[in-house]
Amino acid sequence: MPWTLPEPMLTTPVSVPGLRPGCAAEPKWDGFRALVSVDAGRVVLRSRRGTEMAASFPEVVAGAVRLPDATALDGELVVWDSAGRLAFERLQNRLTQRGAGAARAAEEWPAHFVAFDLLRLSATDTTSWPYRRRRAALESVFAARRLIAPWTLCPSSTEADVVREWLTWASVGMEGVVFKRLDDAYKPSVRGWQKY
Template sequence: MTVALAEAVTTLPRAPGLAYEPKFDGHRLVVVRTVEDVVLQARSGRIVTAAFPDLAAAARQLPAGTVLDGEVVVWHEGRTDFALVQRRAAATAARAAVLAQSLPASYAAFDVLELAGLDLRARPYERRRALLVDLLLPLGPPLQPVPMTTDPELAATWYETLPASGIEGLVVKRLDQPYPAGRRGWRKLRHTNVRDAAVVGYTGSPRRPVALVLVLPVGDETPLVSSPLTPALRAEVAAAVAQASGPGAVGAAGATVTAIGLGEVPFRPLDPPLTAEVRHASARHPPPEVLRLRTDL
């Protein structure tokens, strides 16, 4: 299932016929309820059903032929915690069952793409939203529709007040809009400093990269070392390095870069570079956090 995407904006869009939703800081997840069972698909297309057995169990309450689009989040101490979602996503099947008890996942659904086998993607968002609410409200947590408003003043209040709960911004959609699969047909306004960065190298070995060496699109273009990669990202980076061309593919080393708290560390250059989505509070402190590889670029 190819998901819809959003284009970043720097100010809140205001116009008749717009809808505003909180943007949750989690992992994109498509829920597919087939006649036989439930399949959970990540944005990349990878099947992650085994990592979220609690959500899969809840989704079995859905009618067969249902497909939902949304975000999986983990709540901790009154706010969503992105690191805990990453921990859940990277768990083995055996470990996932334990984590489902200690770190239960919630699903913030923002669209219904299919219902009772009927493809709804060509229907306007306003109609799909009504069907989503009717479908999920009787079921209750952990499957819940995201809040939505057509009032830009309320949306602006959400934008200013909800970051304390881990909400990272807003997503803006047209009420008359079909589902824009594979296109940046929505708009997103974020609080967090999330952007794409060039991956010019990595520390560690080709089979077990530890961190990425990044050049951010702002600042003096001095390479920075990311925070340590999660196990899932390590595996993804290792696979990308193995497929890359140029010196980085054969593990060329010899270059060094300054890492926060570690001083000069060796790294292996990548030529051509990869692209990663990163989050950082400032140019250097704390180190940039790698959210995902942009394999779609």
């Protein structure tokens, strides 16, 4: 049976930020949640709700060829403006572009795929692995494949001082911080991560 992308793991809001023991934190991006898979040269780029987005983001699809075959990632599509702020409205405009229009938009307002989780690696389903193991494998993929823009590895930290700094990033359009338990598996459709 062919492997299919799972539903994404979800977040639940919390009112008090704080890095707890046994957790890691990542910045929360203002973009579109996206899942990407590469299988025998075919790239699937799907939104959280299942919409196929590859035709709108050719630069992201072109960069996916550097991933190992039979690999899938979870992440966020983002666009930055000329001042270095996240530009969600530009990203929204990209969704309606196809063909030559999408190619022009990719030149003018390139999208980046910010990867924050690993769902499959070289045909091995990694969703049952604990977050710390998935994260280490994801970092290895970026290092070994020399993935470059428009592919970006999301920062992750267990350092409280770093997390406090991320909470100040609203000036560049960040939405907050996501907290993930180091021992948790990737649970499709489950609100297992916390978002502040």
